[in-house]
Amino acid sequence: MNDPSIASATARPQRKFSAVWLLPLVAVALSGWLMYKNFIEHGLVVNVSFANGSGITVGKTPVMYQGIDVGQVKALQLDEDLKGVTATLELSRQIEPLIREKTEFWLVQPQISLSGISGLDTLVEGNYISFKPGEGEPREHFTALYEPPPLASNVPGLRLRLQADALGSLAVGAPVLYQQIAVGEIEGYQLLEEGVEIIARIDPLHQHLVNSSSRFWRQSGFKVNAGLQGVQIDAGSVASILAGGVTFETPDKNRPAAEQDAEYRLYESREKAQGSRRVMVQFQNPDGLEEGASVRLRGQEIGRVESWQFSVNNPAEGADVTLEIKAPYHRFLNADTQFWLVKPEVSASGVSGLDALIGGPYVSVKLSAEGGEVPERYTALSEPPQARVQAPGLRIELRSDELGSVSVGSKVYYRKIPVGQVETVELSAHGVSVGVFIHERYAHLVHRESMFWNASGINVSGGLGGINIQAESLATIVAGGIAFHTPQVAKPQAAWEGLRYKLHPTYESTLVDVSREISLRFSTGSSITKGTEIKYQGIKVGEVYAVELDEDMNGVTVSARLSPSAKGLARQGSQFWLVKPQLGLAGTRNLETLVTGTYITVRPGSGKARNSFVALDKPPSLEKPKSGLNLVLTAPQRGSVKEGVPVLYRDVPVGEVFAYELSADATHTLIHINIKPRYANLVRKGSKFWNSSGVNVDVGLFKGANIRSKSIESLLEGGIAFATPEHAAHETPVAQGSRFSLHTKVDDRWLKWSPKIPLGTAR
Template identity: 25%
Template sequence: MSQENNEQEDVVYKPRVKPKKAASFIWLLPIIIACILGWIAYESYMKKGTNIQIVFKSAEGLKEGVTPLEYKGLQLGKVTKIDIHEDLKNVKVNILVKSEAAKYVASESSRFWIRKPTVSLTKISGLSTLISGNKIEISPTIKTKKEIENAKDKYLFIGLDSQPDDELTNDGYYVSLLANDKDNVEVGTPIFYNQYQVGEIVSKEFKFEKVFLNAYIYDKFNYLINNSSKFTMNDALKVSYGPSGLKVEVSSLYSALVGGITVTTPNKNEEKIKKDEVYTLYASKDDLKKKEYFHIKFSSANNIDKDTPIIYKGITIGKITSLTLNEEDVSTKAFVYNEYRYLLSENSKFFIQKPELNFSGAKNLANIIKGNYISLHYKEGDFKNMFIAQEYKEIKNEIYNKTLDLYTNSLNSLSKKSRIYYKNIAIGKVLSYDLSKNLQKVKVKISIEKKYEKLINDHTLFYDMSSKLIDMKNLDLSINYDGYEPLLNGGIGILTEKRKSKLAKSYFKLYDTFQEVQRLKRIYNKGSIVKAYFKNDFNVQKDMAIIYKNQEIGFVKSIKFGENESRAKLLIYSQFKKYLTPTSRFYKKSKLDVKASLNGISFEMDNYTSLLEGSIHLESKSNMTYKKYKIFPNEDEMKDSSNSITIAFDDVEGVHEQFSQLTYKGVKIGKVTNIDLDKNHKVILKAQIYKDYEDFAKKGTVFYLKKPRISFQEIANAGATVMAVNIGVVKSNSKSFANKFKGYTTMPSLEKTQFGNIYTVESFHALKANLDSPIYYKNVQIGKVHKVGLASDGSRVLIDCLIYDKYTKLVRQNSRFYDISGFEMELSLFSDSKIESNTFTSIIKGGLILVTPMEYNRRANGKDKFELIKTLPQGWDKISPSIK
């Protein structure tokens, strides 16, 4: 057994060799994860951005995590933190800038300012900032890529107060203005030329202790502004006073709310203003006028102060600029405008004008509240710039340099307060009175103002205006009344004529009454006898005055009565005989003519002579010739004989005789004299044309009732609600005569009126526009809605549009009318909101706007029809054809 075991051989097994496998994929997973994490870390680092800090005076409107940093609308970063600055006066704003923009933002060339929303009467923009807050804008000082690469990095900045000037459009027209210390001008303040906005203030800056403004002139108005232009502030409220009293002038509501600047350009051919030139912004137009400065000394200030006006003949010619109190007087510095420099004569005398109170009324009453003013008495002489003021009474006495003596039987009510009157105008005054040397008469010394000396000659007649108020003799009532001042203070009247001979007499008789001097005057006058005939149904008396254009030209010398018709002999003074022509006629003017009705009272009184005895008036213009001169009982019957027309109406409610007027373009051209019914129950009006009868008595002339229209949208002819209804007139161009016409209840549809042409616009629905609603072209009113009605078949609304004559060329065959009544509003939380309206008038009354395309057709006529379009197209305001 052991042998068998020994015999066993050792067995060596050959190892099995397997081929070696490649690296395991499991090791790739950590590598991929590591790469992804590295990429994320890289991306996070790259997108983290760069922090910069900006110091502002205030953080109002800025919010952490919300307020963006922008450049021309592109967001470059965001505010991350807002802290108080170390100086405790400013704030420090931290901004995280996007990495890709860091090299442009964190640069020494960057400047930063805060953009705020703009809300004004003219525009609303940036409303989105009301939710997100203000924005921070960047403004680089360098523009090229090479300059940016060479710029040094910077991370701390001082913010600007407003947008820098060089941010404005390079090719825009900008004008630098130096504001007055008193001016309060904000960004957005409009600039006007002839009350039309041509630009606005786009920025303001305080430097060198002065306020500088940057004004932008809109491109299309560049030609209006040049080196000769002057800029002044608008006066929203102007308070001034003068001899007429206190005056308060209020500008438009727009100017009162937003102010404004007005520019005037006297020379359109001057060169344009360079950007580096600075122009003065004047506080008012008064500052533009050239002035001549001088000095006045007063014994006392006597309620005058700085800005006290200097007024001459009711015109403000200058002002007091300063006062200095001296030991003996008050010295003032003043100026007059250069155009009045000639008034500073060595013979001129200055005085303080004070209020006056007497029986004739109050003069300069505003001075009691506002203060006195400075005036002067001018006399030609060499120039002088230093004056000593005098008392007004002293100067006034020097003016009265012609003295005369009047002799009368009794002084009556005359006193030193009595004045001398010519045609009820005071031309002098009574200086003194005393008994004559023989003690039989009263001698009254009077003085006549120098400028009225030529009225006095040897044939002048003086009469007492206050001797007797009422005198009755032989049932002939005489009334002596020329106003209450002569009645209370006494007065002397004169009757005079121009004579070639000079005044030689130094004394005159003072007659007791006007009737005495009137009869004497008639005796002295030479003339011609004219025969005139009148019917016996009214009274013509001897000695009645003949009046022509408020001037006595003769009187009734005698009367020969007939059974049905009488004859009057009229003495016409020689110098007035030339006014009698074959078309002349006469009418009687009553002493007192009163016509009353529920519509009012017509009260007429002629001159002094007519009040006593009536008068006969001459009318030289008529359309008829007469074989013999006639005297009519009144003016209406005289005019009815030649200047009358008849108008037939269906109904004339509100029309009244003598009170209803015929009006053409707002001017009264006639009146209704009679209303009656004919056999066909038509109302027949008889109307009288005052003058230009031939122009209105033509075939085709239109007459219509101007009844009141009162609604929420408009008030028209409101006076007719309580007074008589007037009749409107549309003149005809026909050459054919007519004196019978058809009347209309309202103005009919016409192709042309005296105001312009009428075009018909059709609409399928009613609109807010009503009668007289405005029609605009480029926001300028060129007409109004003349009539609104339905088509005969009721399918459409027809709108008659009246376009004024000077604008009719704008209406072309392919023009379009748009409805702009009311306003449109768009509100959005995520974009700018918009409120659009045209004019306040269009909101209340409605309105239309006319747009004519660039390629316009022939002129439109009354046969062309237009369709009313409800919505204005985009860019309509850019359509601006040159229409010839």
């Protein structure tokens, strides 16, 4: 059977067990390990019910815990009852101990409020599901919260409970600011029985900033303060503008730091946080007053109008305005406190409340001393109280018949420099009493003799000589003012507190006190009125202040005052008469009185001082001129000669008639002429004077008509001409008062005389 050609195989002992059986074991082990590893990696699966699935994406929405991704949404399906969705979450095995019965899940969505980084991260990374670890038995099914629970975060920090009436614009994540730096955030809020409790977290780094004296208030967006000073915009951080925020301050830094879960009140504003007081003020007329209008003390804001409403019972009674007065000013409220409304007022007496023109009306307050009961309700003043200036200075009183345009606050000027102001204006039995305050540094300018006058407005005095406009200053035109001057006296006496003065209506009238009062008796009072001026040499020296009928009814008594400088005019022998415009062939005079009105003029006498005069009805005859050559012409008739008629030499006026009178025996007329000094030499013995008035018409049968006339002036007014013969040139000039005869007709020969006589030097 065995083939010898085929070698037998060599025998070898056979192993009982094959190593290949290790392979299934290895495979099982490997498989088991893979499965286990996968199971571990697969994580914990829980189901969470959400109200809706918006914002949840399968495979994408992570589950975050402490900022770390600990799981994912694996599936999302509608509930069986179709009323919600159930998300299947796959969570890391590591957090399995945290997922218990009381664990709460919620969806964190981006807040469209830029409220903080926590909101921003979801904008970039998408929504995520967060949870708060709980206790109890392990569970697999949960119901998600609608919104994050109040105390969601486990971030370390100081947690504070802020009590507020309402949540306002605060959102979870809104910053908590200290000196405008975010030191924490709002973590949540919950409804209380009354109001809202807001949980704020302060970063551990800044925890020490909070203590029992801390005050919290809402950071409200931004505040715009517009006024005459400009526009001030007060804004918190951008985030706080958008999301709101809470700001706090800690006035007393020495108190021990706040403890966890300390309770604070969240105030609506910084003012309230600092402590404020509300007072009710009744305004008769809340003209344009709005909520938020400021309450100012000396122009500085110390509070705000919180609300107002018409008086409950009767709107016609005005409005009840609730004011909020900031700390520390509210401590000064008491029964003496006064409130009034400031609104823009532009009047002749001044521009007041100009700032209210832009900022709107506001309430001004006057506080007095600290302490005292605060009444339940104030009544606002209808106008500002008369404030006393709080500065050292001199206070005097002025009395006046009427107030004029002076008002409280009007300035007091000295040499057009403001040195004080009107403090009070009061009505008294005798007129108006004006309290004036003079600053201390100017008090020495006021003497007992000082004169005060109302410097308000513009004083216009006009005449043919021009118009004179006088005003103290532009301010006084608008606002009124008082000016004073202090006359120089031998023994000046300083003014003292409370001294009384008279307030004169004008500057001129201040002079009256030192002027002379005179009385003039006129036969008629026509064209004399109060204010008629008294002039001397064309200058005003006084004024009529009263015109009265005489006791005997035959004339009028004119009372006038003469200015101090013109005292000397009222003497025995002084002559007063009324100057009226004269229009006549003989001359037009005093034309200026047509414009300025009639006036009284005076020719001073030389006797003792007198106060009572009888006025002349017409101007007195011209006084014998002191210079020049005075001559007397004798004529049978006066003709057309009268005062002012010129005396002509070669048709050149060289003098004038200053008076005429009847001779003592009434046989002829005496005409007094005056030749100007320069031409005095022209009159010599032998000179011939003739009346050159009118027209000389010489008619003859053979010589025709010869009409001769002087100048038109002399034709109208008349005139006296004279000529001097050649031989008389050697004669000496005539003496003063020489007499000449006035011829009625001229001899033709006289006209041919032409002596060479040197004229006097022109002066």
